[in-house]
Amino acid sequence: MRLDRVLQLRILQVLAANYPEPFYRFPGTNDLGADYFEILSNLFYLSEHKLVACRFIHDEDGMDINGSVRITADGLDFLEADGGLSAILGTVTIKFHEDSLKQLIELRLNEAQLPKEEKHRLLQSVRELPADSIKHLTTRLLDLGMDNLPRAVELIRTALG
DSSP: OOOOOHHHHHHHHHHHTTSSSOBBBBOOOOHHTTTTHHHHHHHHHHHHTTTTEEOOEETEEEEOSSSSSSOHHHHHHSSSTHHHHHHHHOOOOOOOOHHHHHHHHHHHHHOOOOHHHHHHHHHHHHHHOOOOHHHHHHHHHHHHHHHTHHHHHHHHHHHHO
């Protein structure tokens, strides 16, 4: 058995063309250009990844499809260039509480090689910043980090090389 990405795509496309109706007799080897065992193996793989919905039976003759085969919403979204609704619904919003941001900034300031008095003054200033100023400072720090991303990639490459 070998996994075949081209065959998997053809299987998904056939099922998508029939959506939302299931197949009760899955297209044969002539329709997909593969032998039945290859189709079954790749269908099983797609099922494990929840791109298709079907059940399998195992008996003395081997494995076979038990019932219908249908593409799932995840399977349809997989076929979409933009990732479908899964991409939209899977968007993660990260929110940091003001105190958490202050703690992160304070941690870096404490680790910085600065004179004791300057470090104390900066830490005190951060602790007294209002929420809007913390938000602005965090945005500026993020911008600075993104501006230095190429340097970070080079550092990672050097460390792993």
